[in-house]
Amino acid sequence: MPIETTDIARLAQILENSGVDTIEIEEPGLTLKLVVDTRSRIAASASPAAATAPVADHFVMAKADVAGHFRAAHPWQDKPFVAPGQRIEAGATLGLVKIGLLYAPVVAPTAGIVDAVIAETGAMVGYGTPIVRILPLAASDPLN
Amino acid sequence: MIEILSVTGPASIQDLGRFDQYRFGVGTSGAMDDVALRAGNILLGNDENAAAVEIPIMPFRLRFDRNIAFALTGAAVEAEIAGRAIPPWWRSYARAGDILNIKAMSHGARSYLAVGGGIDVPMVLGSRSTQFRGEFGGLHGRPLQVGDILPCATSTAAIGEFGIEPAGITLARPNAAADESIVRVIVAGEYDAFEATAQELFWSSSWTITPQSNRYGYRLQGPAVKPKAPVEKRSHGIVPGVIQIPPNGQPIIQMRDAQTSGGYPKIATVIGADLWRVGQARLGGKLRFEQTAYTDALAAEDDMSAYLDRLRTNMRLVEEAGTCR
């Protein structure tokens, strides 16, 4: 029986409520791994002041949309996809999440300037894990 | 349709090959890196034998005349679609009028451009591969030229953009140095016509791939490996991967466009699971041969199949996830 999206959403809710950060389900021909990013949860609850800091308002976060291992560069390329200070277009590939043999791109939600690559190469990331912090183009360059 | 805007080397249309026409003297042709071709087609949900463009020398530029999904596999290339960079072994998409620009190749020897549905040239004698010697198959049986229009089959492939792990990483061989490929071989009919010292030279040498290497064969340079006495064989069938030793003692690996028969003594044959590694070995690079038993060669083919099976399974998961959204 294939797992439906609604099942995944329900599973994610259960994880969220129970404080468990990972669940893995294996069936023939299918492995499902859900990872809840507890760091953001902890960060959010531990320092509510940081979330409302004036600078943070300007940033947009590019997030992972699958669970896997983050790579800042393609293994065949020396240079990472992006570096701080680099101007990017909306839709640009900012990094990869390796899941099995698949390399899922982390995509820029907006045009802007890369402020920081937050995730470290090799780190396990999950759905919603912040990967790259972007200063949106409109905020960084009001003339544009 | 695709219009070729710029082409530097003998780019050609290839599928997996033409395998059952030996009795008419027709060789297999087909992709020099069959694993990369299969992977590109798997990425697009194509038949794995769908035809693609094999590109040996950059730069290479083309324009798509309609919205279409495509994949680049094989060699590591620096490529852009409508100005967006495309990582290696990647599925992407083009909008009508977009230009694909493959600028440079950082390692490997051949890049494969597969498109959703495949390049739709006519099937000739069971294959769409270009038969250069016979001047048929592919596009008019010849390498691609500027201005050529390649017909593409229609396809319903999704346009999600993502990549896969290159075969060269998953199937990496131990002890392989940069720019030296180690390929496994099974000894062939005339191996015993060489003295032990000549055999040893064959195994121990790091062979240089000469500029006279191409889809017909890889001509290697190194110490002369000579048989005990000159060997003049009656002509017999040969297949891609056969390593012949002509009288000058310099090995020639027969590749996809090789003659279907020959008479020079054969010292060994590259196993099916490693032929793509030769196809991705660069001119001026090095090759080393490693002796393998038949049963181990079959196990190596199983490893290759397992990689492709994992790709297929991974892709099915992506498709299922995609249809849920």
Add this chain to the structure above:
Amino acid sequence: MMVPDRPRISLLGTSALLFEAPGAFDLPHQRRIWALAATASKWTDIREAVPGITNLMLTFETPPRQLDALIAALNDAWDTAEGLAIGGREIRLPVTYGGEIGSQLQSVADHCSLSIDDVVAIHAAPLYTVFALGSHPGYCYLGGMDPRITMPRRQTPLQRSAGGSVSIGGSQTGVSASPGPSGWHAIGHTSWTFFDPSWPTPAALVPGDTIRFVIERVIR
């Protein structure tokens, strides 16, 4: 150790196997090869049975897990193979000997200590039988060449030799159907179409057909 009266069977990697018959390069042996090819082509896992010169290549659909069984079956089939006599057509091929394409005519004469006229006369005398097709699309290997004009293959193969070249390689002769690399010595040329992929059978000749070279001209 060489056992001269038994066939030799060797692997061509994981995709094919080569069977080499013992004995002479002659029509009776070749007829047994044709018979063996007809038998082996029906076996499961065998994609094609491709006759060469007194040898046979079997290409695999998938590499057999049990090689021993296949080898035993081949040996048995050879031992029981009756010569398959194929009654083919006779083709007359006009040949211009020597000239730019047949530039090795003098070398063959020198190598064999014969005059150019002798080489041409000896080459054009026999009725040749198409033993096998191979090398490149439509190319025919011919049996029946007089051993007096034998010349070993080139030290280093040529990257390109002309289409229609009539050549000698070792104790064999043949006519190239299209331009391409060759390790043989061209002594003449002919203009004839040997192959067309749009024909129902793409090659003009089949094993068992015969060829007679007609001396059209000799360029010295």
